[in-house]
Amino acid sequence: MSAALDFYFDFSSPYGYMMDEQIDAVAERFGRAVRRRPILLGAVFKHTGSQPLPSVPLKGPYSRHDLERTARFLALPYRLPDAFPISTHRAARAFYWLEAQDAGLARRFTQQVLRAYFIDNRDISQEEVLTACAATLGVDAAALGEAMAAEAMKTRLRTECDAALARGVFGSPFVIIDDEPFWGVDRLPQIELWLERGGF
Amino acid sequence: MSAALDFYFDFSSPYGYMMDEQIDAVAERFGRAVRRRPILLGAVFKHTGSQPLPSVPLKGPYSRHDLERTARFLALPYRLPDAFPISTHRAARAFYWLEAQDAGLARRFTQQVLRAYFIDNRDISQEEVLTACAATLGVDAAALGEAMAAEAMKTRLRTECDAALARGVFGSPFVIIDDEPFWGVDRLPQIELWLERGGF
Numbered sequence: 001m002s003a004a005l006d007f008y009f010d011f012s013s014p015y016g017y018m019m020d021e022q023i024d025a026v027a028e029r030f031g032r033a034v035r036r037r038p039i040l041l042g043a044v045f046k047h048t049g050s051q052p053l054p055s056v057p058l059k060g061p062y063s064r065h066d067l068e069r070t071a072r073f074l075a076l077p078y079r080l081p082d083a084f085p086i087s088t089h090r091a092a093r094a095f096y097w098l099e100a101q102d103a104g105l106a107r108r109f110t111q112q113v114l115r116a117y118f119i120d121n122r123d124i125s126q127e128e129v130l131t132a133c134a135a136t137l138g139v140d141a142a143a144l145g146e147a148m149a150a151e152a153m154k155t156r157l158r159t160e161c162d163a164a165l166a167r168g169v170f171g172s173p174f175v176i177i178d179d180e181p182f183w184g185v186d187r188l189p190q191i192e193l194w195l196e197r198g199g200f
Numbered sequence: 201m202s203a204a205l206d207f208y209f210d211f212s213s214p215y216g217y218m219m220d221e222q223i224d225a226v227a228e229r230f231g232r233a234v235r236r237r238p239i240l241l242g243a244v245f246k247h248t249g250s251q252p253l254p255s256v257p258l259k260g261p262y263s264r265h266d267l268e269r270t271a272r273f274l275a276l277p278y279r280l281p282d283a284f285p286i287s288t289h290r291a292a293r294a295f296y297w298l299e300a301q302d303a304g305l306a307r308r309f310t311q312q313v314l315r316a317y318f319i320d321n322r323d324i325s326q327e328e329v330l331t332a333c334a335a336t337l338g339v340d341a342a343a344l345g346e347a348m349a350a351e352a353m354k355t356r357l358r359t360e361c362d363a364a365l366a367r368g369v370f371g372s373p374f375v376i377i378d379d380e381p382f383w384g385v386d387r388l389p390q391i392e393l394w395l396e397r398g399g400f
Contacts, residue, residue, distance in 0.1 A: 048257050057248050058370035062381060072400055073390050170258035181262060186386040190273050200272055 004033040005195075008164050008174040010041040011088035011124060014067045014078065015185045017114040019173035021076055022188060024107075030195035032177075036099075036110055038092040041172055043161045048170050052085050070185070077119045086125035089157060090148045094130055096156050097147035098139065108137055204233040205395075208364050208374040210241040211288035211324060214267045214278065215385045217314040219373035221276055222388060224307075230395035232377075236299075236310055238292040241372055243361045248370050252285050270385070277319045286325040289357060290348045294330055296356050297347035298339065308337055 007023050009016030020036075027034045045051070053063040064080060071078035091113055099106035112133040116122040122129050127148060131141035147153055164174075168181055175182045175191055180199070182191050193200055207223050209216030220236075227234045245251070253263040264280060271278035291313055299306035312333040316322040322329050327348060331341035347353055364374075368381055375382045375391055380399070382391050393400055 048259055049251070050256070050259075051249070056250070058365075058368050059248055059250075062368060062370065062383060065381070066383070069390065069400075073393065165258075168258050168262060170262065181265070183262060183266070184386070186384070189389075190269065193273065200269075 002032055003178065004035040005178075006035050006037055006167075006176040008037045008039055008169045008172065008176075010172040011038055011091040011110075011113060011117070012085045013041065013172035014080070014118060015070070016172040017078070017118045018071065018074055018076055018185045019175070019188070020110060020114050022074070022185075023173075023175065023191075026188065026192055026195070032195065034107075035103075036095070036107060037160060037164060038088070038095045038110070039161050039164045039169065039172070040087075040089060040092065040157070042087075043158075044165060044170055047165055050170070054085065074185075079118065079121060081117050081121050081123070083123045083125065086123065088125065089154075090127055090130055091124055092157050092160075093148045093150075093153040094134065094144055096160065097144070097150075097153055098134070105137060105139070109134055109139070112136060202230075202232055203378065204235040205378075206235050206237055206367075206376040208237045208239055208369045208372065208376075210372040211238055211291040211310075211313060211317070212285045213241065213372035214280070214318060215270070216372040217278070217318045218271065218274055218276055218385045219375070219388070220310060220314050222274070222385075223373075223375065223391075226388065226392055226395070232395065234307075235303075236295070236307060237360060237364060238288070238295045238310070239361045239364045239369065239372070240287075240289060240292065240357070242287075243358075244365060244370055247365055250370070254285065274385075279318065279321060281317050281321050281323070283323045283325065286323065288325065289354075290327055291324055291330055292357050292360075293348045293350075293353040294334065294344055296360065297344070297350075297353055298334070305337060305339070309334055309339070312336060 005027055023034050054060045095106050095110060098109050113124050113130065116129060116133055117124045124130060127145055131144050134144050135141055167176060171183050173185055177194055180194060205227055209219065223234050254260045295306050295310060298309050313324050313330065316329060316333055317324045324330060327345055331344050334344050335341055367376060371383050373385055377394055380394060
């Protein structure tokens with residue numbers, strides 16, 4: 001199997017959720033694994049001077065409409081959560097803590113959390129929502145709660161955000177195959193061709 | 201034939217050029233005509249607080265790379281012009297002047313000008329480059345030169361930019377089918393499905 005491809009996302013990114021639902025199957029068809037890297041878009045946007053999509057005039061209303069249409073186009077369930085956008089540092093720290101134990105567990109946690117937010121309208125900024133998601137995967141709630149507040153995990157997440165920025169990541173979803181960067185769920189057709197041909 | 205679809209673009213938009221090369225064939229397959237509406241992105245960006253892509257940190261370098269890759273993906277010739285971005289008010293005014301005489305002529309002029317810029321690296325902010333493009337289509341250079349400076353055409357272009365903003369247009373390319381808005385050349389697959397099914 002060739003090197004894993006890197007998939008950067010923010011847990012509050014709707015297009016990131018749509019990528020999460022599709023990227024494993026695409027990668028697997030070409031013998032690749034997926035290495036997830038949750039980041040905080042807020043930290044990244046400071047460097048690019050970007051605003052969260054919903055708050056941009058004209059672009060905000062369009063994006064809400066485009067998200068629903070794109071979800072239908074991709075045949076994915078989706079609704080814009082009532083609490084949006086939200087802070088996702090707890091979810092991201094939980095991810096890295098779980099990943100250190102079991103990468104597959106962290107992947108399943110990601111899917112649970114994104115679906116809880118974008119399908120079931122649960123506020124995933126809340127610790128108890130995250131521990132409930134993890135509990136369905138057999139993760140101890142108290143241990144996860146401690147990990148989300150631990151200094152080591154705060155540092156870890158900061159390090160990951162800095163590393164993402166250093167690789168040029170400025171949005172979510174953002175996929176890097178070897179050194180080739182792809183921004184946006186609408187780049188999936190190019191990602192597939194790239195994996196199929198080893199570049200084009 | 202159903203109502204024409206509206207295609208908004210700025211003459212200096214590379215993704216706009218890529219849309220221009222494809223939209224007629226797509227529309228024609230579904231019995232639709234294309235009504236081109238050149239606009240000035242600078243005027244639009246004032247309302248959204250957006251910056252031209254090339255000047256945004258991280259996003260700028262990525263977009264230059266993505267443009268080349270997307271052109272290869274779409275099998276279109278393309279190079280980033282040496283003079284980029286440029287002012288396109290002359291090209292847009294020329295378009296509306298030509299369109300008032302012959303919509304087909306304005307369409308061919310658009311293609312000539314976009315190809316001169318994005319394939320042949322000619323500076324289409326210059327009057328003489330635009331009149332040379334038009335001359336190959338049999339348009340009188342002196343008359344076109346006058347039109348590009350005429351008060352009536354300045355007003356016309358401002359009116360068109362205001363009308364675009366009023367419809368929610370905030371970028372290039374931007375396609376509106378009936379009342380359904382699509383931003384970006386990467387929305388072509390959704391545009392095709394929309395035309396095929398009359399919505400989805």
